[in-house]
Amino acid sequence: MTADSGGKTGTRFVVPRRTILKGAAVAGLTGAFSAPFINRLKAQESHPLAGQKIDMNILGIAGWLPSSLGVKMSPMFADYVKEKYGYDVTFGFAEAPFADLFQKAATSLATKSQEYNIIISDSQWLGALAKPGWILKLNDIIAKNKNLQLDWYSDTVVNTYMKYPDGSEDIWGLPQEGDTKALYVRKDLVEDPNEQAAFQAKYGMKLPSTFEEYEELDAETYEKIMEFFTRPDQGLWGAAWQYSRVYDFCTCPLLSIMWSRGGDIWDPKTGQVEGILNTDANAQAMELYKSWLKYMPPGATNFGIAEEIDVWTQGKVATCLQWAAVGLAMITPENKDKVLVVPPPKFGKGAEAKRVYCMGGQPWVINAFNDDAKMRVAIDFMNWWYLPETTLEFAKRGGNPTDKATLSSPDFDTINPWNRAYKFMLETGRSRDFWHHPRYSEMLAVQQEGFTSYMTGTTASAKQALDYIACQQQQILYDDGTAATAPSDACSSTSL
Amino acid sequence: MASSPGQSAFKDNRRVIIFALLAPVLAFFIVFNTIPTLWLLGLSFHKFSLLSGMPPEFFGFRNFQDIFRNRNGIWGDLGRTFTFVGVGVLVQTTLGILLGFLFWGSKDMPGRRLALTLLFTPMVLTPVATGTFFRFIYDPTFGVLNALVGWMSPTGTIDFLGNPQIAFWAVLAVDCWMWTPFMTLMTLAALGSVPKAELEAAEIDRLSWPKRVSLVIWHHGKFILMLGILLRTIDSFKTLDLIIPMTKGGPGQTTRLVAVELNKQSFESFNMGWSSAYSVLLLLISIAMTSMFIFILNRRRKGR
Numbered sequence: 001m002t003a004d005s006g007g008k009t010g011t012r013f014v015v016p017r018r019t020i021l022k023g024a025a026v027a028g029l030t031g032a033f034s035a036p037f038i039n040r041l042k043a044q045e046s047h048p049l050a051g052q053k054i055d056m057n058i059l060g061i062a063g064w065l066p067s068s069l070g071v072k073m074s075p076m077f078a079d080y081v082k083e084k085y086g087y088d089v090t091f092g093f094a095e096a097p098f099a100d101l102f103q104k105a106a107t108s109l110a111t112k113s114q115e116y117n118i119i120i121s122d123s124q125w126l127g128a129l130a131k132p133g134w135i136l137k138l139n140d141i142i143a144k145n146k147n148l149q150l151d152w153y154s155d156t157v158v159n160t161y162m163k164y165p166d167g168s169e170d171i172w173g174l175p176q177e178g179d180t181k182a183l184y185v186r187k188d189l190v191e192d193p194n195e196q197a198a199f200q201a202k203y204g205m206k207l208p209s210t211f212e213e214y215e216e217l218d219a220e221t222y223e224k225i226m227e228f229f230t231r232p233d234q235g236l237w238g239a240a241w242q243y244s245r246v247y248d249f250c251t252c253p254l255l256s257i258m259w260s261r262g263g264d265i266w267d268p269k270t271g272q273v274e275g276i277l278n279t280d281a282n283a284q285a286m287e288l289y290k291s292w293l294k295y296m297p298p299g300a301t302n303f304g305i306a307e308e309i310d311v312w313t314q315g316k317v318a319t320c321l322q323w324a325a326v327g328l329a330m331i332t333p334e335n336k337d338k339v340l341v342v343p344p345p346k347f348g349k350g351a352e353a354k355r356v357y358c359m360g361g362q363p364w365v366i367n368a369f370n371d372d373a374k375m376r377v378a379i380d381f382m383n384w385w386y387l388p389e390t391t392l393e394f395a396k397r398g399g400n401p402t403d404k405a406t407l408s409s410p411d412f413d414t415i416n417p418w419n420r421a422y423k424f425m426l427e428t429g430r431s432r433d434f435w436h437h438p439r440y441s442e443m444l445a446v447q448q449e450g451f452t453s454y455m456t457g458t459t460a461s462a463k464q465a466l467d468y469i470a471c472q473q474q475q476i477l478y479d480d481g482t483a484a485t486a487p488s489d490a491c492s493s494t495s496l
Numbered sequence: 497m498a499s500s501p502g503q504s505a506f507k508d509n510r511r512v513i514i515f516a517l518l519a520p521v522l523a524f525f526i527v528f529n530t531i532p533t534l535w536l537l538g539l540s541f542h543k544f545s546l547l548s549g550m551p552p553e554f555f556g557f558r559n560f561q562d563i564f565r566n567r568n569g570i571w572g573d574l575g576r577t578f579t580f581v582g583v584g585v586l587v588q589t590t591l592g593i594l595l596g597f598l599f600w601g602s603k604d605m606p607g608r609r610l611a612l613t614l615l616f617t618p619m620v621l622t623p624v625a626t627g628t629f630f631r632f633i634y635d636p637t638f639g640v641l642n643a644l645v646g647w648m649s650p651t652g653t654i655d656f657l658g659n660p661q662i663a664f665w666a667v668l669a670v671d672c673w674m675w676t677p678f679m680t681l682m683t684l685a686a687l688g689s690v691p692k693a694e695l696e697a698a699e700i701d702r703l704s705w706p707k708r709v710s711l712v713i714w715h716h717g718k719f720i721l722m723l724g725i726l727l728r729t730i731d732s733f734k735t736l737d738l739i740i741p742m743t744k745g746g747p748g749q750t751t752r753l754v755a756v757e758l759n760k761q762s763f764e765s766f767n768m769g770w771s772s773a774y775s776v777l778l779l780l781i782s783i784a785m786t787s788m789f790i791f792i793l794n795r796r797r798k799g800r
Contacts, residue, residue: 099744103763110546132549245746299636301658301747311637438547442765449749458660458748480548496748 050086054377059105059116062095063306066177066325067120067362069399070385076393077384081377089377098122098305099247102441109134114367117374118381120176121365123433124248124440126164129365130172131438136366136375138162138171147383148174151404153426160433161363161402166268173363174382178402179325180425181256181344181357182418183214186318188338189229199228211420214342218353219260219288222319222345226295229318238295240317244304245452248444252358253321254451255434258285259356260347265434266473271483273473274491278466286462290455301456323360324422328398331417341418343425357425359433361400395419402426439476446472453496467494533779540773546766559773570754570777577753580668581732587672589725592679599680600687619677627741630670631657634742657743660750667742667751671735675728682724686717719793726789730782754778 058074060067074091081089094116096104102125108115109129121129129135142148152158152175159166161175189195190209199207203224208214226238242249255265263282266273293300297311305322309329312320321344322330331339346353364385366378384390391401395415400422406412413420425431435443450469453459459468471491477483540559542552563570599612618626634656636642642653656666690713698708736755739745745752745760758778762771 106546106766107763128547132547245744297637298642298653299655299658301655302631302635314638316637439545439765442767445760445764449746452746453748456658456660456747458750 047085047087049373049376052373053088053090054373055090055092056117056374056377056381057092057094057115058118058120059094059096059101059108060120061101061122061362062097064098064325065328066179066399067095068093069394069397070120070176070364073390073393073397074381076390077381080384081380085380087377102128105129106134109367109369112369114369114371114374117367117370118378119365119367120362121173122362123160123173123359124435124437124444126161126172126363126365127436127438128440130164130170134368135172136368136370136378138174138366139169141379141382142171145379145383147386150386153178153402153404153407153423154428156359156426156428156431156433157402160359160431161361164436166436173365174386175402176362176364176385177325178400178422178426179323179360179362180422180431181252181321181360182324182327182421182425183342183344184312184320184322184330185214185340185342186229186315186338187340189318190225190340195228199225202228209340211340211342214340214345215424217342217345218349219257219345219347220349223292223295225319226292230295235316237297237311237317238319239292240296240300240303240308240311240320240322241289241292242303242305242308242321243293243301243452243455244307245302245448246304248448249304250451250455251444251447252360254286254289256344256355256357257289257347258282259432260354261285262348266477268435268437270485271477271480272485273477273483274470274485274488276470277473278463278470280463283462283466286451286454286466290462293455301452324418324425325360325400327416327418336417339417341421343421343430355430357431359431361402437477437480437482439480439482442476443473446476450496459496464494465496467491468496536772536775539769540776542769542772544767544769546768552769555769559770560777562770563774563777569757570774572749573752573754573757574781576664576749576751577733577735577755580664580671580735580753581729584668584671584675584732585725585728587668588676588679588728589721591672591676592681592724593683593721595676595680596683596687600684615680616677618674619681621674623674623737624741626670626674627738631742634666658747660747663743663747663750667739670742671732671738674738675732678728679724682721683717686720686724687713689720690716722789722793726786729785729789733778733782733785 058071060071071091071093078089078091081087094104095101102122105116105119105121105125106128110132119129119135121135130137138148157175157178161173161178162171164170164172187209190207196207196209199205205221205224206213207225207228208217208221228238229236230238241253244250258265258281261281261284263279263285265277265282267276296303297316299307303311305326308320308322309326311317312322312330313332313335315335320330324341327341344355344357346355348354364382366375366382370378385394386403388405391403391406392409395401395406395412398416400419401407407423407426413423437443447469450459450465450472454462454465459465467490471487471494474483474485474487474491478486539552541555541557543555543558544550544552595615599608599615602608605611633639633641636653636655636658639656641656645654646652654662657663694712694716695708698712703711734755735753736759739751739753739756740759743751745756754774755778758771758774761767761774
């Protein structure tokens with residue numbers, strides 16, 4: 001068959017229909033294949049860094065897996081921008097432990113250095129990094145980048161990782177890793193029929209063994225579980241919680257107990273601490289927390305994150321209050337079938353019982369002293385980090401995303417054993433952060449000193465330790481200009 | 497007598513050469529020592545926090561007042577620090593001298609060289625590393641020391657670093673473990689400075705050992721030994737990197753020495769004005785201690 005189907009003959013140029021079809025097919029395929037390339041060329045040409053090579057540095061937390069995931073995944077970003085924008089990027093990684101990271105970041109930023117272009121900050125440092133103008137305010141960046149306008153899982157995410165001062169609309173960080181407290185429970189013990197029977201016989205109640213039962217667990221029952229499993233002769237103890245003086249290790253669980261029992265630590269609007277922190281109710285919370293030491297292995301007053309992981313992975317404790325983000329270290333190939341991760345206990349009885357635990361996790365913050373090229377890469381990095389496929393990959397590697405879309409996906413709960421508890425605790429009202437204040441580290445140092453002084457028996461009375469902390473913090477906030485009221489006269493007689 | 501023009505030119509040249517040779521060291525000293533010290537002194541009279549984003553504000557003597565006014569402040573820290581320095585240096589010196597004499601008197605002992613090398617190992621370790629591994633050695637749950645304690649006395653474990661009655665001494669013990677070899681080294685150096693002829697003469701005169709030590713050995717070796725004690729005192733006064741990984745100043749404040757508090761205020765809280773004032777006070781204390789040592793040394797020299 002030919003193109004001239006009329007059957008007329010003559011000198012007309014006749015093109016066979018097959019040839020036309022072939023040509024059209026070739027042209028179509030060429031167009032189809034080259035369109036993305038042309039688009040890419042267009043995109044590369046339009047990107048100001050196309051053809052350049054940029055070296056970036058991330059400062060993160062040493063030995064903290066979620067922090068290192070951001071770096072381990074950075075080659076994916078390098079491929080992405082090479083493909084999409086046509087520039088090369090390499091990442092260096094500097095790190096320091098939790099207790100020293102702020103020091104490392106602050107001393108570098110104070111010299112207006114762009115040594116670290118992107119920093120994984122702890123949430124409480126937002127104020128200290130933002131107030132001197134060391135990190136980039138992100139409101140305009142977010143307004144211009146649709147990828148950054150995410151629907152976050154709860155207000156807790158926004159208030160913890162993004163805003164400073166509290167209650168304002170100023171955004172300084174974006175969530176790198178969400179984190180909440182979770183209770184790790186030895187599934188093999190709580191599901192053991194013999195243990196179940198012994199617990200039932202001893203306390204006249206069922207030994208909680210499912211997520212739903214722990215969801216309803218109150219502190220009184222939890223204490224029974226701790227007592228039940230405290231068997232030093234077998235090298236087993238009821239629990240491991242953090243009491244260490246390092247960083248915020250003693251503070252986080254203790255504040256959780258105070259908040260859950262209805263207490264508070266300060267008024268962020270007036271900067272008032274005295275009379276709010278040093279109450280009898282908070283002193284009772286401290287006494288309760290100290291009394292739990294008897295259910296913990298010897299040396300628990302030095303327990304921080306690493307020590308908890310040690311005793312947990314060695315099978316020395318039946319339960320452990322730990323960060324959800326530490327799941328990968330807590331759940332090893334040896335114990336992976338023996339661990340149940342559940343919400344930590346509520347405090348109070350019946351309908352009044354509640355749990356308000358400390359938030360963990362870290363935001364990304366961007367160095368305000370980055371030059372234009374590095375700033376552009378940092379913003380591209382943020383845009384890439386919140387792509388659905390990146391977020392999902394992060395979750396699959398053991399990270400905790402914070403956006404509603406990922407957390408609401410049907411399979412999220414089963415990606416990691418701690419995901420369900422993490423999501424549960426991320427609901428508004430169940431977790432909260434403390435002090436996004438520039439004097440955070442100073443207030444924390446005093447608080448840790450006071451709390452651990454009581455926990456170790458150096459200070460005899462919980463109220464005395466609280467009075468000391470409240471007076472010192474009141475002075476810090478008064479000197480800073482945050483608190484309108486100076487420490488009271490009673491403070492002159494406080495000491496540890 | 498008037499000097500000739502040639503001699504004068506030589507003297508001038510000599511001065512220039514001396515100055516030229518000293519210039520790099522002087523420049524280094526001024527840039528890295530004098531200027532920062534003056535800066536520190538100036539800052540001690542200012543209110544300045546790195547986190548405030550505000551420039552330093554003149555504050556008069558308020559920083560110094562605050563240091564002395566705080567009930568849990570400098571007095572407690574100084575008390576602990578002087579105890580740490582006094583007991584630590586005393587123990588290290590005593591053990592160091594004993595070990596020094598032991599090695600000095602056993603020159604033909606087989607394996608002496610190896611034993612000496614092993615003995616000096618703690619001294620060359622990084623204090624942070626030493627503190628970290630001693631934290632694990634002391635650990636009540638899996639520490640080797642508690643395993644030994646448990647083996648000897650099944651009644652229970654000892655929380656070396658968590659018990660406020662023990663923690664200070666546990667940290668001090670590590671300091672002694674680490675720095676006794678230094679005093680051994682200084683003792684060996686002091687003993688090496690004693691002329692062999694005088695020792696042989698003392699032996700021929702059948703002087704008793706205490707007399708040999710007091711009349712011959714001490715006479716020649718005291719300067720080196722006192723120098724060792726001085727260095728240890730200054731170094732011990734600054735102890736920080738051993739404590740941070742072990743107790744971070746706790747439990748409570750029981751191991752909070754002046755350097756720990758200074759580190760906290762300057763590099764955790766970034767209170768640069770307050771920290772400068774605190775540093776000035778510590779500098780004055782260090783100068784006073786050093787002056788006392790030098791005075792004692794010079795007095796003995798004059799009196800010999």
